[in-house]
Amino acid sequence: MNQKRKECVAMLLAGGQGSRLYALTKSTAKPAVTFGGKYRIIDFPLSNCINSGIDTVGVLTQYQPLMPNEYVGNGLPWDLDRTYGGVKILPPYQGNKKADWYKGTANAIYQNMAFIEQYDPEYVLILSGDHIYRMDYEAMLRFHKKKNADCTIAVLEVPMEEASRFGILTTEADGKIYKFTEKPKTPDSNKASMGIYIFNKRKLFEYLNSDEADETSDNDFGKNIIPAMLESGERMFAYPFEGYWKDVGTIGSLWEANMDLLGAKPAFSLNDESRGRIYSRSSVSAPQYVGDGAVISNSIITEGCEIYGTVVNSVLSHGVTVEAGAVVRDSVIMANTTIAAGAVVTYSILDENITVGQGAHIGAEKADGVGIAVIGNGHNIEPGQTIAAGEMISD
Amino acid sequence: MNALGLIFSNIHDTAVPELTRRRAIGSIPFGGRYRLIDFALSNMVNSDINKVGVITNYNYQSLMDHIGTGKDWDLARRSGGLKLLPPYVTAPDAADRAFSSRLELLKGAIDFLTRSDEEYVIMTDCDRVCTLDYQKVLDRHITSRADMTIVTKREKVNADGIGKEILIDADMLGRINDISEHTGADEGYHNVSMNIFVMKRAFLLTMIRSAIAHGYRSFYHDIVGKNLMHAEYYIYNFEGYSATVDSLPAYFACNMDILRPEVRRQLFDVPYHAVYTKVRSSAPTKYLDGAVVKNSLIADGCIIEGTVENSILFRDVHIAAGCVVKNSILMQDTILGRDVSLSCVITDKNAVIRDSRVLVGHETLPFYIDKGAIV
Numbered sequence: 001m002n003q004k005r006k007e008c009v010a011m012l013l014a015g016g017q018g019s020r021l022y023a024l025t026k027s028t029a030k031p032a033v034t035f036g037g038k039y040r041i042i043d044f045p046l047s048n049c050i051n052s053g054i055d056t057v058g059v060l061t062q063y064q065p066l067m068p069n070e071y072v073g074n075g076l077p078w079d080l081d082r083t084y085g086g087v088k089i090l091p092p093y094q095g096n097k098k099a100d101w102y103k104g105t106a107n108a109i110y111q112n113m114a115f116i117e118q119y120d121p122e123y124v125l126i127l128s129g130d131h132i133y134r135m136d137y138e139a140m141l142r143f144h145k146k147k148n149a150d151c152t153i154a155v156l157e158v159p160m161e162e163a164s165r166f167g168i169l170t171t172e173a174d175g176k177i178y179k180f181t182e183k184p185k186t187p188d189s190n191k192a193s194m195g196i197y198i199f200n201k202r203k204l205f206e207y208l209n210s211d212e213a214d215e216t217s218d219n220d221f222g223k224n225i226i227p228a229m230l231e232s233g234e235r236m237f238a239y240p241f242e243g244y245w246k247d248v249g250t251i252g253s254l255w256e257a258n259m260d261l262l263g264a265k266p267a268f269s270l271n272d273e274s275r276g277r278i279y280s281r282s283s284v285s286a287p288q289y290v291g292d293g294a295v296i297s298n299s300i301i302t303e304g305c306e307i308y309g310t311v312v313n314s315v316l317s318h319g320v321t322v323e324a325g326a327v328v329r330d331s332v333i334m335a336n337t338t339i340a341a342g343a344v345v346t347y348s349i350l351d352e353n354i355t356v357g358q359g360a361h362i363g364a365e366k367a368d369g370v371g372i373a374v375i376g377n378g379h380n381i382e383p384g385q386t387i388a389a390g391e392m393i394s395d
Numbered sequence: 396m397n398a399l400g401l402i403f404s405n406i407h408d409t410a411v412p413e414l415t416r417r418r419a420i421g422s423i424p425f426g427g428r429y430r431l432i433d434f435a436l437s438n439m440v441n442s443d444i445n446k447v448g449v450i451t452n453y454n455y456q457s458l459m460d461h462i463g464t465g466k467d468w469d470l471a472r473r474s475g476g477l478k479l480l481p482p483y484v485t486a487p488d489a490a491d492r493a494f495s496s497r498l499e500l501l502k503g504a505i506d507f508l509t510r511s512d513e514e515y516v517i518m519t520d521c522d523r524v525c526t527l528d529y530q531k532v533l534d535r536h537i538t539s540r541a542d543m544t545i546v547t548k549r550e551k552v553n554a555d556g557i558g559k560e561i562l563i564d565a566d567m568l569g570r571i572n573d574i575s576e577h578t579g580a581d582e583g584y585h586n587v588s589m590n591i592f593v594m595k596r597a598f599l600l601t602m603i604r605s606a607i608a609h610g611y612r613s614f615y616h617d618i619v620g621k622n623l624m625h626a627e628y629y630i631y632n633f634e635g636y637s638a639t640v641d642s643l644p645a646y647f648a649c650n651m652d653i654l655r656p657e658v659r660r661q662l663f664d665v666p667y668h669a670v671y672t673k674v675r676s677s678a679p680t681k682y683l684d685g686a687v688v689k690n691s692l693i694a695d696g697c698i699i700e701g702t703v704e705n706s707i708l709f710r711d712v713h714i715a716a717g718c719v720v721k722n723s724i725l726m727q728d729t730i731l732g733r734d735v736s737l738s739c740v741i742t743d744k745n746a747v748i749r750d751s752r753v754l755v756g757h758e759t760l761p762f763y764i765d766k767g768a769i770v
Contacts, residue, residue, distance in 0.1 A: 036678075037678075037679035038678075076466065077676070264683050264700070270678035270679070271678045271696070271698065277676055279676045280676065282674050282676070284669040284670070284671055285663075286426070286427070286428075286659060286662075286663035286670070287426070287428050287692045287693055287694040287695075287707075288692070288693050288694075289656075289659065289691070289692050289693075290688040290689065290690070290691050290692075290693060291690060294688060294689065296688060297684050297685070297686060298682065298683060298684050299681075299682045300678075300679045300680065300681050300682075301680050301682065301693075302680070302695060303694060311682075315679075316679075
């Protein structure tokens with residue numbers, strides 16, 4: 001190998017089906033779901049990588065790979081279009097002995113050990129494509145090296161009453177992990193695993209090989225690899241992360257995370273460039289046009305939009321048209337959707353390429369017990385049609 | 396398309412001295428997120444031209460920064476793609492030779508032209524904002540068996556264009572009878588040259604060599620003008636929206652034109668004809684409580700808390716609470732403090748206007764604030 005070795009290679013698990021996003025993931029994988037107007041969920045880990053100096057990223061796809069493949073492409077928007085390294089899409093492949101879907105997260109990495117080996121890295125960073133957050137993986141790597149760890153797991157302190165929803169790590173005072181429990185009924189710690197791991201490559205490969213040999217294994221990091229390493233007494237540390245981190249795996253959490261972007265002091269700021277810009281594959285659109293009768297408050301609007309109506313507490317992706325007299329409130333509207341004159345969209349998520357006909361009503365005022373209305377990609381709403389709160393509609 | 400493109404990025408620099416003090420006319424910011432050269436480059440790319448030479452002669456740092464390798468226009472190619480053609484200064488005496496005329500600049504591109512094998516050349520300047528399909532121009536050029544075709548726009552000329560515009564007189568079929576500089580002698584409707592030329596590469600090379608041999612200096616007078624009798628020169632009248640940036644008020648007016656839906660349609664909504672520009676990866680624009688925005692064009696990355704009317708905001712402009720911005724053009728990264736009031740103002744990039752300042756210009760004399768200035 002002539003080229004300089006890479007210190008750390010990132011492997012991004014982007015195979016998530018996102019079945020709890022229902023209509024929104026019918027034709028696309030979860031990492032490719034639109035977020036924050038011009039982004040897709042996968043932009044966050046990819047941007048974190050380049051902002052952390054990691055320029056070699058394998059993206060493991062499985063379910064609905066067309067969208068992630070097309071979207072990630074050669075990695076140009078994230079500066080990951082490299083001759084050596086850069087971003088590579090790694091779908092399951094047909095080997096000369098057998099062809100396999102990825103059986104689990106660990107198996108996905110196992111099947112791509114040769115990809116990692118090309119760069120001869122010391123460390124492997126495992127990421128998932130399900131979360132909205134900004135993180136400096138380089139700081140985590142420094143921590144990993146300082147602790148002389150075999151594996152470091154990023155953890156977030158969650159409220160004790162929610163701890164039973166997560167994989168919980170119990171540590172000694174110095175952060176050394178001695179116990180890992182997946183979704184414990186009675187948690188003894190509130191340190192939740194974020195599904196972000198740094199491994200020493202040699203150790204990782206050792207455990208991946210033995211895990212693969214075990215036919216009873218689920219080939220999953222959380223269920224198999226981490227417990228096995230703990231059992232053997234490997235040096236495993238919890239890296240404390242502070243800041244915004246949100247799983248956007250449900251309609252409710254996706255809506256909330258979008259709303260978290262709004263306001264002068266948002267819970268999560270897309271404009272906070274001192275902490276790293278988030279990159280995305282931009283649409284080619286003219287700037288947004290705001291017409292004479294428009295009323296816009298507390299919202300995020302992307303290029304290519306034409307606003308003549310009212311937009312309140314909402315997030316609009318590129319190419320959205322809100323005609324005169326239309327009202328969009330507490331909603332997330334994805335690319336190239338049109339809200340015709342007089343239509344009212346309240347507390348809803350509308351996917352791409354939808355036309356909401358004149359005078360149609362979607363959703364209801366946000367209140368306790370009122371659900372979010374969701375319209376799937378390309379499903380047009382007839383003029384005057386009413387879609388009740390909490391309804392989920394797709395073709 | 397069997398043609399290569401040549402873009403003159405500096406010609407007409409003197410027309411808008413405020414904006415070209417630190418940049419070529421091609422890199423003047425325009426329309427919220429573009430630079431003037433984006434229209435020329437996008438027109439070429441959308442007409443399937445994938446080899447483009449950009450001729451520069453000075454002040455081209457900002458232009459180079461903007462076009463980079465050409466990847467945002469899909470012109471970062473191993474074969475063809477974007478070639479920047481800076482002045483060809485080889486001999487000591489070349490330094491003081493005026494690289495200012497179109498012809499002098501073309502002499503510098505002679506190697507680029509000789510080494511290419513495309514049959515046709517499309518040449519354009521950057522001062523005209525338009526969305527135009529060069530394929531149609533080339534098709535007409537070929538069917539009319541012209542030696543050269545000049546794209547024109549039928550416009551009413553007035554005193555503003557004196558000394559700047561080239562007026563072309565043509566017959567019913569478009570064959571050029573006369574070419575003259577606009578001297579103010581006759582007002583009214585004329586075919587005004589858009590400074591877009593189509594011809595065979597071999598023809599252009601012959602003309603340049605002949606100009607070198609005869610010591611010619613002017614493209615229009617010495618080359619086109621002198622050959623009118625025996626060469627076949629035709630016009631192609633363009634009917635879509637087009638405006639010339641030839642003064643600061645014209646720049647102002649041309650930007651304000653985009654607030655009209657029919658102009659936006661003709662510039663940005665032409666099927667299969669996107670206008671490309673350098674990607675900046677700004678966050679979407681954020682409207683806070685208190686924002687009031689009417690009839691305005693707003694790029695990504697802005698944060699708006701005040702009032703904005705009939706204005707154009709480039710990327711990452713901040714408008715604090717209490718501000719009232721009317722009929723103004725605020726370029727990238729302009730920051731307004733609280734309670735600022737602007738009317739007919741153009742701020743260049745990175746301008747900072749402190750709290751409570753009141754600045755007023757007029758559409759015939761917009762108040763220009765220099766790049767990075769703090770008011």
